[in-house]
Amino acid sequence: MSRLVTIDCHYVMPQLAASYLREEDGEVAFIEANTTLTVPRLLAALEKEGLSPQAVKYVIVTHVHLDHAGGASALMAACPNATLLAHPRAARHLIDPAKLVASAKHVYGEEAFEHLYGVISPIDAAKVRALDDGAEVTLGSATLRFLHTRGHANHHFVVHDVAQEVVYTGDAFGLTYPSLQRAGRFSYPSTSPTDFDGEAALASVRRITDLKPRAVGLTHFGLFEDVQVIADQLIRWLEVATARAHEGAKSGDDQGTMEQRFKWQLEQDFEVEASRAGLSLTDADRKLIRFDLELNAQGLALAALKQRG
Numbered sequence: 001m002s003r004l005v006t007i008d009c010h011y012v013m014p015q016l017a018a019s020y021l022r023e024e025d026g027e028v029a030f031i032e033a034n035t036t037l038t039v040p041r042l043l044a045a046l047e048k049e050g051l052s053p054q055a056v057k058y059v060i061v062t063h064v065h066l067d068h069a070g071g072a073s074a075l076m077a078a079c080p081n082a083t084l085l086a087h088p089r090a091a092r093h094l095i096d097p098a099k100l101v102a103s104a105k106h107v108y109g110e111e112a113f114e115h116l117y118g119v120i121s122p123i124d125a126a127k128v129r130a131l132d133d134g135a136e137v138t139l140g141s142a143t144l145r146f147l148h149t150r151g152h153a154n155h156h157f158v159v160h161d162v163a164q165e166v167v168y169t170g171d172a173f174g175l176t177y178p179s180l181q182r183a184g185r186f187s188y189p190s191t192s193p194t195d196f197d198g199e200a201a202l203a204s205v206r207r208i209t210d211l212k213p214r215a216v217g218l219t220h221f222g223l224f225e226d227v228q229v230i231a232d233q234l235i236r237w238l239e240v241a242t243a244r245a246h247e248g249a250k251s252g253d254d255q256g257t258m259e260q261r262f263k264w265q266l267e268q269d270f271e272v273e274a275s276r277a278g279l280s281l282t283d284a285d286r287k288l289i290r291f292d293l294e295l296n297a298q299g300l301a302l303a304a305l306k307q308r309g
């Protein structure tokens with residue numbers, strides 16, 4: 001049997017973050033572990049499919065950001081036969097999460113961190129496998145292939161599910177929230193801190209489309225078959241972002257000034273792109289976009305700063 005189930009993690013709100021349950025010949029992989037607080041939901045999805053935690057062979061995280069990897073330790077603890085598969089730069093932070101937790105607590109504050117992520121524990125190094133670019137593993141008779149994709153994060157890979165012709169893209173193929181799709185496709189990239197690199201992000205989008213998948217499985221949020229339509233929108237946003245980061249690098253403006261400018265520019269972009277797509281933005285839409293917009297402006301200002309060396 002071959003199965004692919006999208007699980008809504010209910011992270012912050014419905015249809016914001018997904019995890020994928022993939023089964024082939026009785027062997028199971030979770031792609032994305034969301035947060036510790038979501039793990040009961042992931043296990044409930046497994047049970048609903050009539051599968052046991054013992055059947056889970058892999059827990060896969062596309063990168064170490066906590067809405068993708070925060071639940072890895074709790075999910076591994078619940079699945080006794082599972083191996084964690086991660087990018088080499090991500091694996092070490094999951095074996096010893098002290099640095100990861102400290103920096104997230106620094107960003108969110110102790111209380112908000114507990115509320116969003118709960119407890120993140122170390123994972124036994126013997127159960128963690130770091131995968132090089134192009135590495136393959138088998139799931140039953142299916143093959144999963146891993147491609148390193150920089151741009152959003154330096155510790156990011158995507159998973160090519162050859163049998164399903166799906167690529168699980170993490171954050172390397174942007175954000176397509178179901179609630180913003182009512183007038184047609186409306187996708188945009190994540191250029192959030194701290195690794196954003198425009199040229200690398202563009203190369204990653206093209207690397208994914210070159211695989212000619214039937215569908216992409218986005219963590220934010222869901223499976224989409226109009227892969228090239230999404231790619232074209234991402235490329236347009238990313239070309240603008242890349243040019244702005246270069247201009248910012250040359251400008252001599254400080255980080256705060258650049259961030260303010262990028263934020264203002266992005267506010268205009270969203271209004272223009274929405275009206276171009278025929279999407280009239282509601283207050284709820286703007287609230288959803290606002291969070292990404294601020295992160296994207298911060299990531300871009302940091303990218304500009306790094307270019308100055």
Ligand SMILES: [Zn+2]
Nearest residue numbers: 063065153171
């Ligand atoms: Zn991310």
